[in-house]
Amino acid sequence: MPQPDADALASRPLPPLGELLAGARVVALPLRTRFRGIDTREALLMQGPQGWTEFSPFVEYDDAESAAWLAAAIDFGWSAPLPQRRGSIPVNATLPAVRAEDVAEVLAPFGACRTVKVKVAEPGQSLADDLERVAAAREVVGPTGRVRIDANGAWSVDEAAIAVRALAEFDLEYAEQPCRTVAELAELRRRLDGAVAIAADESVRKADDPLRVARAGAADIVVVKAQPLGGIRAALSLIEAAGLPAVISSALDTSVGLSMGAHLAAAMPTLQFDCGLGTAALLAADVARHPLMPSGGAIEVRRIDADAELLDEHAADDARREWWFERLRRCHSVLASQPPAAR
Ligand SMILES: O=C(O)CCC(=O)c1ccccc1C(=O)O
Ligand SMILES: [Mg+2]
Structure with missing residues:
Protein backbone atom coordinates (compact mmCIF):
# COMPACT_ATOMS: atom_id res chain seq x y z
CA MET A 1 0.00 0.00 0.00
CA PRO A 2 1.35 3.48 -0.75
CA GLN A 3 2.43 5.19 2.46
CA PRO A 4 0.97 8.63 3.04
CA ASP A 5 3.68 11.10 2.20
CA ALA A 6 5.08 12.00 5.62
CA ASP A 7 6.63 15.23 4.37
CA ALA A 8 3.43 16.39 2.73
CA LEU A 9 1.54 15.63 5.95
CA ALA A 10 4.07 17.35 8.15
CA SER A 11 4.08 20.49 6.06
CA ARG A 12 0.28 20.72 5.81
CA PRO A 13 -0.63 23.80 7.83
CA LEU A 14 -3.62 23.70 10.18
CA PRO A 15 -6.36 25.87 8.64
CA PRO A 16 -7.02 28.88 10.88
CA LEU A 17 -10.05 28.60 13.17
CA GLY A 18 -11.84 31.36 11.28
CA GLU A 19 -11.66 29.32 8.11
CA LEU A 20 -13.21 26.33 9.88
CA LEU A 21 -15.98 28.42 11.43
CA ALA A 22 -16.86 30.23 8.20
CA GLY A 23 -19.94 28.43 6.96
CA ALA A 24 -19.89 25.84 9.79
CA ARG A 25 -23.34 24.47 10.63
CA VAL A 26 -24.60 22.35 13.50
CA VAL A 27 -27.45 19.90 12.98
CA ALA A 28 -29.49 17.66 15.28
CA LEU A 29 -30.83 14.70 13.31
CA PRO A 30 -33.53 12.41 14.67
CA LEU A 31 -32.83 8.65 14.62
CA ARG A 32 -35.46 6.16 13.47
CA THR A 33 -34.61 3.85 16.37
CA ARG A 34 -32.79 4.56 19.62
CA PHE A 35 -29.11 3.59 19.15
CA ARG A 36 -26.29 3.49 21.75
CA GLY A 37 -28.49 5.43 24.17
CA ILE A 38 -29.31 8.37 21.91
CA ASP A 39 -32.26 9.28 19.68
CA THR A 40 -30.80 12.47 18.19
CA ARG A 41 -27.43 12.69 16.44
CA GLU A 42 -25.69 16.06 16.56
CA ALA A 43 -22.96 16.95 14.06
CA LEU A 44 -20.97 20.00 13.03
CA LEU A 45 -20.50 20.33 9.27
CA MET A 46 -17.86 22.50 7.61
CA GLN A 47 -16.96 23.45 4.07
CA GLY A 48 -13.33 23.13 3.02
CA PRO A 49 -11.73 23.58 -0.39
CA GLN A 50 -12.41 19.88 -1.13
CA GLY A 51 -16.08 20.12 -0.11
CA TRP A 52 -18.27 19.42 2.91
CA THR A 53 -16.75 17.62 5.86
CA GLU A 54 -17.96 16.48 9.28
CA PHE A 55 -16.85 16.88 12.90
CA SER A 56 -19.09 14.78 15.13
CA PRO A 57 -17.42 13.21 18.17
CA PHE A 58 -20.09 11.93 20.55
CA VAL A 59 -21.07 14.62 23.05
CA GLU A 60 -19.53 12.85 26.06
CA TYR A 61 -16.03 12.63 24.49
CA ASP A 62 -13.36 14.92 25.91
CA ASP A 63 -11.32 17.37 23.85
CA ALA A 64 -8.19 15.20 23.66
CA GLU A 65 -10.19 12.37 22.08
CA SER A 66 -12.34 14.72 19.96
CA ALA A 67 -9.26 16.44 18.49
CA ALA A 68 -8.58 13.33 16.37
CA TRP A 69 -12.10 13.70 14.92
CA LEU A 70 -11.27 17.31 14.03
CA ALA A 71 -8.01 16.23 12.36
CA ALA A 72 -10.13 13.82 10.28
CA ALA A 73 -12.62 16.53 9.34
CA ILE A 74 -9.79 18.83 8.25
CA ASP A 75 -8.08 16.03 6.31
CA PHE A 76 -11.28 15.30 4.37
CA GLY A 77 -12.19 18.94 3.74
CA TRP A 78 -8.75 20.40 3.07
CA SER A 79 -6.44 17.68 1.66
CA ALA A 80 -6.24 16.46 -1.92
CA PRO A 81 -8.24 13.25 -2.44
CA LEU A 82 -6.51 9.86 -2.61
CA PRO A 83 -6.91 7.56 -5.62
CA GLN A 84 -10.18 5.61 -5.54
CA ARG A 85 -9.98 1.91 -6.28
CA ARG A 86 -13.76 1.35 -6.43
CA GLY A 87 -16.88 3.42 -6.96
CA GLU A 309 -32.90 23.90 3.34
CA LEU A 310 -32.12 20.67 5.21
CA LEU A 311 -29.38 22.43 7.19
CA ASP A 312 -31.96 25.03 8.24
CA GLU A 313 -34.69 22.50 8.90
CA HIS A 314 -32.48 20.40 11.18
CA ALA A 315 -30.34 23.19 12.67
CA ALA A 316 -29.50 22.62 16.34
CA ASP A 317 -30.78 25.30 18.72
CA ASP A 318 -28.58 28.31 19.59
CA ALA A 319 -27.24 26.84 22.82
CA ARG A 320 -26.19 23.58 21.14
CA ARG A 321 -24.65 25.45 18.22
CA GLU A 322 -22.55 27.57 20.58
CA TRP A 323 -21.53 24.41 22.48
CA TRP A 324 -20.26 22.83 19.25
CA PHE A 325 -18.47 26.00 18.13
CA GLU A 326 -16.73 26.17 21.53
CA ARG A 327 -15.78 22.51 21.23
CA LEU A 328 -14.40 23.19 17.75
CA ARG A 329 -12.32 26.09 19.14
CA ARG A 330 -10.90 23.94 21.96
CA CYS A 331 -10.09 20.99 19.67
CA HIS A 332 -8.46 23.37 17.20
CA SER A 333 -6.18 24.56 20.04
CA VAL A 334 -5.34 20.95 20.87
CA LEU A 335 -4.29 20.35 17.25
CA ALA A 336 -2.38 23.64 17.11
CA SER A 337 -0.34 22.57 20.13
CA GLN A 338 0.59 19.20 18.57
CA PRO A 339 3.60 18.76 16.30
CA PRO A 340 2.32 18.82 12.68
CA ALA A 341 3.38 15.21 12.08
CA ALA A 342 1.04 14.05 14.87
CA ARG A 343 -1.95 15.64 13.16
O1 LIG B 1 -20.61 -0.91 12.14
C1 LIG B 1 -21.77 -0.62 11.85
O2 LIG B 1 -22.54 -1.43 11.32
C2 LIG B 1 -22.31 0.76 12.09
C3 LIG B 1 -21.60 1.61 13.08
C4 LIG B 1 -21.75 1.22 14.52
O3 LIG B 1 -22.15 0.13 14.83
C5 LIG B 1 -21.44 2.22 15.53
C6 LIG B 1 -21.91 3.51 15.35
C7 LIG B 1 -21.69 4.48 16.29
C8 LIG B 1 -20.99 4.17 17.44
C9 LIG B 1 -20.50 2.89 17.64
C10 LIG B 1 -20.70 1.91 16.69
C11 LIG B 1 -20.06 0.58 16.92
O4 LIG B 1 -19.64 -0.12 16.00
O5 LIG B 1 -19.88 0.18 18.06
MG1 LIG C 1 -18.59 -1.55 17.34
Whole structure:
Protein backbone atom coordinates (compact mmCIF):
# COMPACT_ATOMS: atom_id res chain seq x y z
CA MET A 1 0.00 0.00 0.00
CA PRO A 2 1.35 3.48 -0.75
CA GLN A 3 2.43 5.19 2.46
CA PRO A 4 0.97 8.63 3.04
CA ASP A 5 3.68 11.10 2.20
CA ALA A 6 5.08 12.00 5.62
CA ASP A 7 6.63 15.23 4.37
CA ALA A 8 3.43 16.39 2.73
CA LEU A 9 1.54 15.63 5.95
CA ALA A 10 4.07 17.35 8.15
CA SER A 11 4.08 20.49 6.06
CA ARG A 12 0.28 20.72 5.81
CA PRO A 13 -0.63 23.80 7.83
CA LEU A 14 -3.62 23.70 10.18
CA PRO A 15 -6.36 25.87 8.64
CA PRO A 16 -7.02 28.88 10.88
CA LEU A 17 -10.05 28.60 13.17
CA GLY A 18 -11.84 31.36 11.28
CA GLU A 19 -11.66 29.32 8.11
CA LEU A 20 -13.21 26.33 9.88
CA LEU A 21 -15.98 28.42 11.43
CA ALA A 22 -16.86 30.23 8.20
CA GLY A 23 -19.94 28.43 6.96
CA ALA A 24 -19.89 25.84 9.79
CA ARG A 25 -23.34 24.47 10.63
CA VAL A 26 -24.60 22.35 13.50
CA VAL A 27 -27.45 19.90 12.98
CA ALA A 28 -29.49 17.66 15.28
CA LEU A 29 -30.83 14.70 13.31
CA PRO A 30 -33.53 12.41 14.67
CA LEU A 31 -32.83 8.65 14.62
CA ARG A 32 -35.46 6.16 13.47
CA THR A 33 -34.61 3.85 16.37
CA ARG A 34 -32.79 4.56 19.62
CA PHE A 35 -29.11 3.59 19.15
CA ARG A 36 -26.29 3.49 21.75
CA GLY A 37 -28.49 5.43 24.17
CA ILE A 38 -29.31 8.37 21.91
CA ASP A 39 -32.26 9.28 19.68
CA THR A 40 -30.80 12.47 18.19
CA ARG A 41 -27.43 12.69 16.44
CA GLU A 42 -25.69 16.06 16.56
CA ALA A 43 -22.96 16.95 14.06
CA LEU A 44 -20.97 20.00 13.03
CA LEU A 45 -20.50 20.33 9.27
CA MET A 46 -17.86 22.50 7.61
CA GLN A 47 -16.96 23.45 4.07
CA GLY A 48 -13.33 23.13 3.02
CA PRO A 49 -11.73 23.58 -0.39
CA GLN A 50 -12.41 19.88 -1.13
CA GLY A 51 -16.08 20.12 -0.11
CA TRP A 52 -18.27 19.42 2.91
CA THR A 53 -16.75 17.62 5.86
CA GLU A 54 -17.96 16.48 9.28
CA PHE A 55 -16.85 16.88 12.90
CA SER A 56 -19.09 14.78 15.13
CA PRO A 57 -17.42 13.21 18.17
CA PHE A 58 -20.09 11.93 20.55
CA VAL A 59 -21.07 14.62 23.05
CA GLU A 60 -19.53 12.85 26.06
CA TYR A 61 -16.03 12.63 24.49
CA ASP A 62 -13.36 14.92 25.91
CA ASP A 63 -11.32 17.37 23.85
CA ALA A 64 -8.19 15.20 23.66
CA GLU A 65 -10.19 12.37 22.08
CA SER A 66 -12.34 14.72 19.96
CA ALA A 67 -9.26 16.44 18.49
CA ALA A 68 -8.58 13.33 16.37
CA TRP A 69 -12.10 13.70 14.92
CA LEU A 70 -11.27 17.31 14.03
CA ALA A 71 -8.01 16.23 12.36
CA ALA A 72 -10.13 13.82 10.28
CA ALA A 73 -12.62 16.53 9.34
CA ILE A 74 -9.79 18.83 8.25
CA ASP A 75 -8.08 16.03 6.31
CA PHE A 76 -11.28 15.30 4.37
CA GLY A 77 -12.19 18.94 3.74
CA TRP A 78 -8.75 20.40 3.07
CA SER A 79 -6.44 17.68 1.66
CA ALA A 80 -6.24 16.46 -1.92
CA PRO A 81 -8.24 13.25 -2.44
CA LEU A 82 -6.51 9.86 -2.61
CA PRO A 83 -6.91 7.56 -5.62
CA GLN A 84 -10.18 5.61 -5.54
CA ARG A 85 -9.98 1.91 -6.28
CA ARG A 86 -13.76 1.35 -6.43
CA GLY A 87 -16.88 3.42 -6.96
CA SER A 88 -19.25 1.59 -4.69
CA ILE A 89 -18.82 0.02 -1.25
CA PRO A 90 -20.69 -3.08 -0.05
CA VAL A 91 -22.27 -2.38 3.35
CA ASN A 92 -23.94 -4.22 6.19
CA ALA A 93 -27.24 -3.31 7.78
CA THR A 94 -26.84 -2.26 11.43
CA LEU A 95 -29.48 -3.58 13.79
CA PRO A 96 -29.90 -1.82 17.14
CA ALA A 97 -30.84 -3.92 20.20
CA VAL A 98 -34.54 -3.99 19.33
CA ARG A 99 -37.11 -6.68 20.17
CA ALA A 100 -37.07 -9.72 17.88
CA GLU A 101 -40.58 -8.96 16.60
CA ASP A 102 -39.38 -5.53 15.37
CA VAL A 103 -36.28 -6.79 13.50
CA ALA A 104 -37.77 -7.02 10.00
CA GLU A 105 -39.29 -3.53 10.26
CA VAL A 106 -36.08 -1.94 11.60
CA LEU A 107 -34.02 -3.60 8.84
CA ALA A 108 -36.40 -2.53 6.05
CA PRO A 109 -34.82 0.92 5.40
CA PHE A 110 -31.46 -0.80 4.71
CA GLY A 111 -32.88 -2.54 1.65
CA ALA A 112 -31.30 -5.73 0.37
CA CYS A 113 -28.10 -6.03 2.43
CA ARG A 114 -26.55 -9.51 2.46
CA THR A 115 -24.85 -8.75 5.78
CA VAL A 116 -26.36 -7.57 9.05
CA LYS A 117 -24.57 -6.49 12.22
CA VAL A 118 -26.63 -7.14 15.32
CA LYS A 119 -26.11 -5.20 18.55
CA VAL A 120 -26.04 -7.58 21.52
CA ALA A 121 -25.32 -7.44 25.28
CA GLU A 122 -27.46 -4.33 25.72
CA PRO A 123 -27.67 -3.29 29.41
CA GLY A 124 -30.92 -4.57 30.91
CA GLN A 125 -31.29 -7.35 28.33
CA SER A 126 -30.44 -11.05 28.54
CA LEU A 127 -28.73 -13.66 26.36
CA ALA A 128 -32.23 -14.93 25.52
CA ASP A 129 -33.04 -11.50 24.01
CA ASP A 130 -29.82 -11.66 21.96
CA LEU A 131 -30.57 -15.19 20.75
CA GLU A 132 -34.05 -14.15 19.59
CA ARG A 133 -32.78 -10.98 17.88
CA VAL A 134 -29.91 -12.77 16.11
CA ALA A 135 -32.28 -15.58 15.05
CA ALA A 136 -34.63 -12.99 13.57
CA ALA A 137 -31.74 -11.28 11.75
CA ARG A 138 -30.57 -14.63 10.31
CA GLU A 139 -34.14 -15.22 9.14
CA VAL A 140 -34.08 -11.89 7.26
CA VAL A 141 -30.74 -12.42 5.45
CA GLY A 142 -31.31 -16.14 4.84
CA PRO A 143 -28.76 -18.96 4.88
CA THR A 144 -26.42 -17.29 2.36
CA GLY A 145 -26.40 -13.97 4.22
CA ARG A 146 -23.84 -12.99 6.84
CA VAL A 147 -24.56 -12.19 10.46
CA ARG A 148 -22.06 -10.46 12.75
CA ILE A 149 -22.61 -9.28 16.33
CA ASP A 150 -21.33 -6.27 18.28
CA ALA A 151 -21.27 -6.33 22.10
CA ASN A 152 -19.50 -2.96 22.55
CA GLY A 153 -17.26 -4.54 25.20
CA ALA A 154 -20.11 -5.40 27.54
CA TRP A 155 -19.24 -9.03 28.35
CA SER A 156 -16.69 -10.51 30.74
CA VAL A 157 -14.56 -13.28 29.20
CA ASP A 158 -16.75 -15.96 30.81
CA GLU A 159 -19.98 -14.31 29.67
CA ALA A 160 -18.58 -13.84 26.18
CA ALA A 161 -17.42 -17.45 25.90
CA ILE A 162 -20.95 -18.64 26.75
CA ALA A 163 -22.80 -16.05 24.66
CA VAL A 164 -20.63 -16.28 21.56
CA ARG A 165 -20.77 -20.09 21.54
CA ALA A 166 -24.57 -19.97 21.93
CA LEU A 167 -25.02 -17.32 19.23
CA ALA A 168 -22.71 -19.27 16.90
CA GLU A 169 -25.73 -21.50 16.30
CA PHE A 170 -26.80 -18.79 13.81
CA ASP A 171 -23.43 -18.89 12.03
CA LEU A 172 -21.53 -15.73 12.92
CA GLU A 173 -19.14 -13.95 10.58
CA TYR A 174 -17.42 -12.45 13.64
CA ALA A 175 -17.98 -11.04 17.12
CA GLU A 176 -17.07 -7.35 17.45
CA GLN A 177 -15.60 -6.10 20.73
CA PRO A 178 -17.12 -8.88 22.86
CA CYS A 179 -15.07 -7.74 25.90
CA ARG A 180 -13.66 -4.37 26.92
CA THR A 181 -9.90 -4.83 27.25
CA VAL A 182 -7.21 -6.09 24.90
CA ALA A 183 -6.19 -8.73 27.48
CA GLU A 184 -9.78 -10.00 27.69
CA LEU A 185 -10.12 -10.14 23.91
CA ALA A 186 -6.87 -12.11 23.69
CA GLU A 187 -8.02 -14.54 26.39
CA LEU A 188 -11.43 -15.04 24.74
CA ARG A 189 -9.80 -15.53 21.35
CA ARG A 190 -7.58 -18.26 22.82
CA ARG A 191 -10.58 -19.94 24.44
CA LEU A 192 -12.71 -19.83 21.28
CA ASP A 193 -9.81 -21.29 19.33
CA GLY A 194 -11.05 -20.11 15.94
CA ALA A 195 -14.70 -21.13 16.49
CA VAL A 196 -15.76 -17.50 15.91
CA ALA A 197 -13.51 -14.68 14.66
CA ILE A 198 -12.97 -11.66 16.92
CA ALA A 199 -13.06 -8.06 15.67
CA ALA A 200 -11.72 -5.13 17.70
CA ASP A 201 -13.51 -1.77 17.57
CA GLU A 202 -13.21 0.31 20.77
CA SER A 203 -9.81 -1.35 21.41
CA VAL A 204 -8.67 0.37 18.20
CA ARG A 205 -10.57 3.65 18.07
CA LYS A 206 -10.42 4.56 21.78
CA ALA A 207 -6.97 3.15 22.58
CA ASP A 208 -3.82 5.15 23.35
CA ASP A 209 -2.06 2.59 21.20
CA PRO A 210 -4.38 1.32 18.43
CA LEU A 211 -1.81 -1.26 17.31
CA ARG A 212 -1.65 -3.06 20.65
CA VAL A 213 -4.61 -5.25 19.73
CA ALA A 214 -2.75 -6.58 16.68
CA ARG A 215 0.53 -7.12 18.54
CA ALA A 216 -1.30 -8.95 21.36
CA GLY A 217 -3.03 -11.33 18.93
CA ALA A 218 -6.30 -10.13 20.45
CA ALA A 219 -8.32 -9.96 17.23
CA ASP A 220 -8.66 -11.45 13.75
CA ILE A 221 -10.11 -8.25 12.29
CA VAL A 222 -9.87 -4.53 13.04
CA VAL A 223 -12.89 -2.22 12.79
CA VAL A 224 -11.67 1.11 11.48
CA LYS A 225 -13.50 4.43 11.60
CA ALA A 226 -12.03 7.42 9.80
CA GLN A 227 -13.16 10.13 12.25
CA PRO A 228 -11.82 8.76 15.57
CA LEU A 229 -8.56 7.65 13.96
CA GLY A 230 -7.72 11.11 12.66
CA GLY A 231 -8.79 10.74 9.06
CA ILE A 232 -8.45 8.68 5.92
CA ARG A 233 -4.66 8.84 5.66
CA ALA A 234 -4.09 8.02 9.33
CA ALA A 235 -6.57 5.13 9.10
CA LEU A 236 -4.84 3.68 6.03
CA SER A 237 -1.47 3.78 7.80
CA LEU A 238 -2.95 2.11 10.86
CA ILE A 239 -4.51 -0.68 8.82
CA GLU A 240 -1.25 -1.35 7.04
CA ALA A 241 0.67 -1.42 10.31
CA ALA A 242 -1.89 -3.69 11.98
CA GLY A 243 -1.57 -6.25 9.18
CA LEU A 244 -5.11 -7.49 9.77
CA PRO A 245 -8.20 -7.36 7.54
CA ALA A 246 -10.21 -4.22 8.25
CA VAL A 247 -13.91 -3.44 8.33
CA ILE A 248 -14.44 0.24 7.54
CA SER A 249 -17.31 1.55 9.61
CA SER A 250 -19.20 4.71 10.50
CA ALA A 251 -19.68 6.45 13.80
CA LEU A 252 -23.38 7.03 13.05
CA ASP A 253 -22.35 9.93 10.84
CA THR A 254 -24.49 12.12 8.62
CA SER A 255 -24.12 11.42 4.90
CA VAL A 256 -21.17 13.84 4.88
CA GLY A 257 -19.24 11.74 7.42
CA LEU A 258 -20.34 8.58 5.65
CA SER A 259 -18.79 9.92 2.46
CA MET A 260 -15.48 10.23 4.38
CA GLY A 261 -15.82 6.55 5.30
CA ALA A 262 -16.71 5.64 1.73
CA HIS A 263 -13.57 7.43 0.48
CA LEU A 264 -11.47 5.50 3.02
CA ALA A 265 -13.03 2.23 1.87
CA ALA A 266 -12.46 3.23 -1.76
CA ALA A 267 -8.75 3.80 -1.07
CA MET A 268 -8.23 0.35 0.49
CA PRO A 269 -6.11 -2.08 -1.57
CA THR A 270 -8.60 -4.87 -0.81
CA LEU A 271 -11.94 -4.96 0.97
CA GLN A 272 -12.59 -8.37 2.47
CA PHE A 273 -15.70 -7.47 4.47
CA ASP A 274 -18.88 -5.50 3.97
CA CYS A 275 -18.47 -2.09 5.60
CA GLY A 276 -20.50 -0.60 8.46
CA LEU A 277 -21.35 2.40 6.32
CA GLY A 278 -25.06 1.76 5.78
CA THR A 279 -26.06 3.78 8.83
CA ALA A 280 -27.84 6.58 6.92
CA ALA A 281 -30.73 4.12 7.15
CA LEU A 282 -30.78 4.63 10.94
CA LEU A 283 -31.40 8.37 10.51
CA ALA A 284 -34.93 9.74 10.16
CA ALA A 285 -33.45 12.86 8.50
CA ASP A 286 -30.16 13.72 6.83
CA VAL A 287 -28.36 16.79 5.46
CA ALA A 288 -28.43 15.91 1.75
CA ARG A 289 -31.17 15.68 -0.85
CA HIS A 290 -29.53 12.46 -2.06
CA PRO A 291 -28.16 10.91 1.13
CA LEU A 292 -25.68 8.02 1.13
CA MET A 293 -28.41 5.45 1.72
CA PRO A 294 -27.59 1.81 1.06
CA SER A 295 -29.09 0.55 -2.17
CA GLY A 296 -28.66 -3.02 -3.38
CA GLY A 297 -26.35 -3.64 -0.40
CA ALA A 298 -23.89 -0.87 -1.25
CA ILE A 299 -23.31 2.88 -1.01
CA GLU A 300 -21.73 5.07 -3.67
CA VAL A 301 -18.35 6.73 -3.33
CA ARG A 302 -19.08 10.42 -3.79
CA ARG A 303 -18.82 13.70 -1.95
CA ILE A 304 -21.97 15.07 -0.36
CA ASP A 305 -23.28 18.58 -0.76
CA ALA A 306 -25.18 19.58 2.34
CA ASP A 307 -28.52 21.06 1.33
CA ALA A 308 -29.24 24.61 2.56
CA GLU A 309 -32.90 23.90 3.34
CA LEU A 310 -32.12 20.67 5.21
CA LEU A 311 -29.38 22.43 7.19
CA ASP A 312 -31.96 25.03 8.24
CA GLU A 313 -34.69 22.50 8.90
CA HIS A 314 -32.48 20.40 11.18
CA ALA A 315 -30.34 23.19 12.67
CA ALA A 316 -29.50 22.62 16.34
CA ASP A 317 -30.78 25.30 18.72
CA ASP A 318 -28.58 28.31 19.59
CA ALA A 319 -27.24 26.84 22.82
CA ARG A 320 -26.19 23.58 21.14
CA ARG A 321 -24.65 25.45 18.22
CA GLU A 322 -22.55 27.57 20.58
CA TRP A 323 -21.53 24.41 22.48
CA TRP A 324 -20.26 22.83 19.25
CA PHE A 325 -18.47 26.00 18.13
CA GLU A 326 -16.73 26.17 21.53
CA ARG A 327 -15.78 22.51 21.23
CA LEU A 328 -14.40 23.19 17.75
CA ARG A 329 -12.32 26.09 19.14
CA ARG A 330 -10.90 23.94 21.96
CA CYS A 331 -10.09 20.99 19.67
CA HIS A 332 -8.46 23.37 17.20
CA SER A 333 -6.18 24.56 20.04
CA VAL A 334 -5.34 20.95 20.87
CA LEU A 335 -4.29 20.35 17.25
CA ALA A 336 -2.38 23.64 17.11
CA SER A 337 -0.34 22.57 20.13
CA GLN A 338 0.59 19.20 18.57
CA PRO A 339 3.60 18.76 16.30
CA PRO A 340 2.32 18.82 12.68
CA ALA A 341 3.38 15.21 12.08
CA ALA A 342 1.04 14.05 14.87
CA ARG A 343 -1.95 15.64 13.16
O1 LIG B 1 -20.61 -0.91 12.14
C1 LIG B 1 -21.77 -0.62 11.85
O2 LIG B 1 -22.54 -1.43 11.32
C2 LIG B 1 -22.31 0.76 12.09
C3 LIG B 1 -21.60 1.61 13.08
C4 LIG B 1 -21.75 1.22 14.52
O3 LIG B 1 -22.15 0.13 14.83
C5 LIG B 1 -21.44 2.22 15.53
C6 LIG B 1 -21.91 3.51 15.35
C7 LIG B 1 -21.69 4.48 16.29
C8 LIG B 1 -20.99 4.17 17.44
C9 LIG B 1 -20.50 2.89 17.64
C10 LIG B 1 -20.70 1.91 16.69
C11 LIG B 1 -20.06 0.58 16.92
O4 LIG B 1 -19.64 -0.12 16.00
O5 LIG B 1 -19.88 0.18 18.06
MG1 LIG C 1 -18.59 -1.55 17.34
